[in-house]
Amino acid sequence: MAAISDADITPALSKVDYEEVDGDNSPEPPPAFSNYFPEDPEFTEVVREVEMAMDSDICPELSALGSSGCYFLQDRxxxxxxxFKPKDEEPYGHLNPKWTKWMHKLCCPCCFGRSCLVPNQGYLSEAGASLVDQKLQLNVVPKTKVVKLASDTFNYNAIDRMKSKTKKNIAENIPELGRKFHRLGLPPKTGSFQLFVTGYKDADYWLRRFDQEALPASTSKQFQHQFERLVVLDYIIRNTDRGNDNWLIKYEKSEVNESNSCMEDSTDWSMVNPPKISIAAIDNGLAFPFKHPDEWRAxxxxxxxxxxxxxxxxQEIRDLVLPQLSDMNFVQDLCDELFELFHRDKGFDKRTFEKQxxxxxxxILNLTQALKDGKSPVQLVQMPVVIVEKRKGGFGPGRRVDVIFVGKAISNSNMESYVIPSIHLK
Known part of the structure; x- marks a missing residue:
């Protein structure tokens, strides 16, 4: 394994004011993504383990499911x-290995994709969902970040493979010339890297079982709390692809505590461990739309x-997220962190991002009101959709920027505007 260079330890994300990323005022192009995450050494170790496994010829495996390139990564x-989901192998990607999706795009382009989403940003949506999950401490999304990886099993075009083969032959036969190459091997692909969860099954499988076999009261309450966290995540990121086949449930049935040797002579139910249940929200690549979906494709x-x-x-979910979501400074911090992630994409557009x-x-405004009013998830999704635009004012005391958020409720093609109290950003 090669030693870590100075370039490797460049932070993957840097703070930049996205109000200034436009036209001639754009800052210097940000550095490429690095597979080193100083704020998360454990995640860095997982990525390093995958890289070492690939160096040992343990190659990623392409999943047969889905409509784009999705690879299972292994350790040694x-x-x-x-x-791992590469950017250029997404449904709109030019190297998507799933020919069925290519035929769909070719034969029926008017019904292909989602017009409310930015094309080829699924990998950012995956990482963005994880960011929101961690920011709100929901803990339902397996940790996901953006990395760069290269492997023979990824889908490359013939030119890249020929270049790689030629460079390798030159390096082996003419070492002096080979040392001058900037990179040997195939070019690394940028994509989302999500930790793999074990012991989970499709939600649809367990939901059918739960209809036939009622859960114990304590487990049912636990499941309800986990479910509400999923609802909060999906609603905030406006997930357009949350079916019962792309979120997972892990159900660990009751077990007898064998630490007590007198089990046979006792009727103490404390010796029985209650069932445990967990939810994992995967496949978050079709979220963060720049407009609300059209009515005919909701x-x-x-x-x-x-x-x-x-x-x-x-009350648990209200105590967990309501204090944060009610604070517009927290909401703005969340948007800033999403900007730090999204602006790394080559096709990034500041105006489109602001719409997102x-x-x-x-x-968040709708969710906050629903939590305050004691509504249910189904009542939440029935609320009129809202967009909240940010308009920057002048400079106030202490060189702080006054930011006014203007909300627009959209219902039956009519738009009603109202002003949300301004906040101060340093």
């Missing part, structure tokens, strides 16, 4: 530990039809 013991949240969606939000954040702020 050939155990799956992560999932992309509903499929969890809204579940019985759990009819139960009002619990207007949708996010509107979703």
């Amino acid at each position: 013991n050939s155990t799956k530990i992560a999932v 992309y509903p949240y499929h969890w809204a039809w579940l019985g759990q969606a009819k139960i009002p939000f619990s 954040m207007s949708v996010v702020r509107g979703q």
Whole structure:
């Protein structure tokens, strides 16, 4: 494994005011993504383990499911530990290995994709969902970041493979010339790197089982709390692809505590460990739209039809997220962190990003009101959609920027504007 260079330890994200990223006032182009994350050494170690495994010819495996390139990454013991989705192998990507999606795009382009989403930003959406999850401490999204990886099993065009082969032959036969090459091997691909979760099954599988076998009261309450965290995440990022097949449930049934040798002579139920249940929100690549979906393709949240969606939000979820979401400075910090992630994309457009954040702020405004009013998830999704635009004012005392958020409620093609109290950003 090569030693870590100075370039490797460049932080992957840097603070830049996205109000200034436009035209001639643009800052210097940001450095490329690095696979070194100083704020998260454990994640860095997982990426390093995958890289060492690939150096040992343990190659990523292409998943047969899905409509784009999705690869299972393994460690040196050939155990799956992560999932990688390259940017150029997304449904709109020019190197998408799934020919069925290519035929769909070719034969029926008018019905291909989602017009409310920015094309080829699925990898950023995956990482952005993880960022929101961690910021709100929901803990339902497996940790996801953007990395660069190269492997023979990824889908490359013939030119890249020929270049790689030629450079390798020159380096082997003429070492002096080979040392002058900037890079040997295939070019690394930028994509989302998500930690792999074990012991989980599709939600649809367990939901059908739960309809036939009722959960114990304590486990049912635990599941409700986990479900509400999923709702909060999906609503904020406006996930357009949340079916019951792309979120996971892990259900660990009751077990007898064998530490007590007198188990047979006792009737103490404390010896029985209650069932445990967990939720994992995966496949978050179709979120963060720059406008609300059109009525004829609304992309509903499929969890809204579940019985759990009819139960009002619990006090637990209100205590967890309401203090933060009610603070517009926290919301602006969240938007700033998303900017630090999204502006790394070569196709980044500041105006489009601000539209995406207007949708996010509107979703947060609705969610905050629903939590305060004691509404249920199904009542939340029935609320009129809102966008909240940011308008910068003059400079106030202490050189602080007055930012006014203007909300616009959209209902039946009519738009009603109102002003949300301004905040001060240093």
